[in-house]
Amino acid sequence: MFLIVEKIIVGRDRNDMEAFGERGTAFIGKHIVGEGDDAHLTNPVFMDVIRPHTILVTGKKGSGKSYSGFVLAEEIVRQEPEIRNNLAVLFIDTMGIYWSSRSPNEKDRELLKEWGLKPEGIDIRLFVPGGFAKEYEDVGVRVDAPFTVSCSELTAQDWMLTFGFNPLDANGMAVEHIIKTIKSKMRDYSIEDIIYEIENSKKLEAQVKNALTTRFSAAQDWGVFEKRGTPVRDYFMRGKITVLDISHFPRSAGGWSVRSMVIGLLSRKIFQDRLQARKGEEFEVMGGGGKENIPMVWVCLDEAHQFIPTEGETAASEPLLTLVKEGREPGISLLLITQMPNKLNQDALSQSDIVLSHRLTSEADIKALRSIMQTYAAEDIQDYINKLPKQTGAAIIMDDNSERIFPIQVRPRFSWHAGGSPSAIRKRGLLDL
Ligand SMILES: Nc1ncnc2c1ncn2[C@@H]1O[C@H](COP(=O)(O)OP(=O)(O)OP(=O)(O)O)[C@@H](O)[C@H]1O
């Protein structure tokens, strides 16, 4: 008897299937057949990575979301050179967990073996805010580059959203005035220049001056806003994963707003640069010769609901929504990870063409998933989720392209995942892994 193992490919249409076959697909896991104790793994499941996609990864706490997100990133940089060299992955690390990916996943050696795989470290590039690079180096983790964001590229609106000022109140109007004044005087400026401008302003009242200088001085301590920012193309190296660690900003609500500001600015720049690059690529196809541009990009974002929430706006909302709605054309893919799909902006949900959902329990979250996948109205998502085996990494996959929904087990990572619950026992003499 022959056992023919059929491959399942998601996110690829018939034309691309005919043109490329299985090239440019990522091995993400295996199809689960059967329920409960009878459940077993069968056909391998692959995902298209050569076309732009918006992928949503969701699931309750500890169900395997951050892990699954990185499985896809690993696969992109393991593609054949011709493909991976046209792609770059930017992993925005909100929890500070991906630096460990340089080490092979020794703790899952046995599990990997069951899958016919071996532990392997991934040569990531680690970017940490300028002010925090030393913290990493002190515990023995190599930082490839400290990153900074250019102050002069932030708008008055960005600062207001970050500081929680209303554009119509005295503080909001003062920010608008100060940024406008400083922009009329200089092209590149630092936070010190902004503070100088505030302190010497003849227009602002003492109380307002005070409120603004306190906020801008705090922003200076975040160690990221400088006169000159890291050029956007530095974040995208062909065939590589760049991990941008933004976990260090204060853990308070204010911390999320700094992160939003950084992500917002970066998203705007990615969009502009890719639009430009796309023109170059068209020109090349038309026979006009090549030009070195930033490659097609995958932007992966954990805790996405914090940046593009259903309610309210952050400094990242508008730029990220532009990527969600218009990113496909300039070749930008998004991987959005969230524990709470019902807290994620509706447009981000509805634009997702592939959803990987680990176990979810809240009715509101399941309802949010149902609202995206209207074509699957007949299928009960809740039912599929209930039938998933209990182990981490089990998920349902919903593919808008083939209009299919089925359960999978995400494959183990090649590289070390530092995202589990911390252990009281210190391992490797570094941070808790
Ligand atoms: N596909 C998988 N194969 C093997 N183990 C897995 C898999 N996915 C997750 N795990 C295990 O589950 C743990 C938790 O996974 P992960 O950190 O991705 O959860 P999470 O859903 O992101 O949690 P949180 O909501 O806290 O961010 C991992 O440390 C890993 O040990």
Ligand SMILES: [Mg+2]
């Ligand atoms: Mg996580």
